[in-house]
Amino acid sequence: PFSEAEVQSARGAWEKIYVDAEDNGTAVLVRMFTEHPDTKSYFTHFKGMDSAEEMKQSDQVRGHGKRVFTAINDMVQHLDNTEAFLGILNPLGQKHATQLKVDPKNFRIICDIILQLMEEKFGGDCKASFEKVTNEICTHLNNVYK
Numbered sequence: 001p002f003s004e005a006e007v008q009s010a011r012g013a014w015e016k017i018y019v020d021a022e023d024n025g026t027a028v029l030v031r032m033f034t035e036h037p038d039t040k041s042y043f044t045h046f047k048g049m050d051s052a053e054e055m056k057q058s059d060q061v062r063g064h065g066k067r068v069f070t071a072i073n074d075m076v077q078h079l080d081n082t083e084a085f086l087g088i089l090n091p092l093g094q095k096h097a098t099q100l101k102v103d104p105k106n107f108r109i110i111c112d113i114i115l116q117l118m119e120e121k122f123g124g125d126c127k128a129s130f131e132k133v134t135n136e137i138c139t140h141l142n143n144v145y146k
């Protein structure tokens with residue numbers, strides 16, 4: 001559960017990065033794929049995954065970056081309503097666990113990259129305001145696997 005103050009500061013932090021959802025979502029994915037190349041194994045149907053330059057131009061990577069950020073944005077709109085928040089997160093977790101078979105250790109990896117990007121672009125306060133959200137997302141996604 002988030003306090004009213006936490007909800008407000010997390011939303012403020014998220015808005016900064018979500019303004020450029022496609023570019024920033026893409027930047028997060030490209031960093032995940034380059035720093036953790038094993039994560040590319042889930043995206044063998046994506047073309048042009050051989051270099052960061054190619055990935056940044058890929059419509060598939062860009063589309064997926066936008067999709068991931070849109071899903072997080074939906075969660076961020078419901079931080080004050082646990083039932084609605086989990087109503088978005090749990091089905092997504094189910095899909096990643098059963099259909100996509102993503103190793104859950106990768107959720108912490110992508111969340112840490114989002115926080116890293118927030119800090120680089122908008123500073124430590126921005127990152128700090130969003131840490132609890134990424135912690136909740138990771139905790140619940142991991143719980144789906146238990």
Ligand code: HEM
Nearest residue numbers: 039042043067068071072092095100102106107110111137
């Ligand atoms: C698909 C969100 C983490 C691999 C998706 C979709 C969303 C999403 C919204 C589309 C679901 C649909 O079509 O019904 C997220 C969020 C994440 C996350 C919010 C964490 C914050 C990851 C990680 C991996 C991953 C860490 C692997 C390293 C995939 C794959 C697909 C997918 C392979 C299918 C892509 C396709 O075929 O187009 N994800 N995801 N996801 N996700 Fe994630």
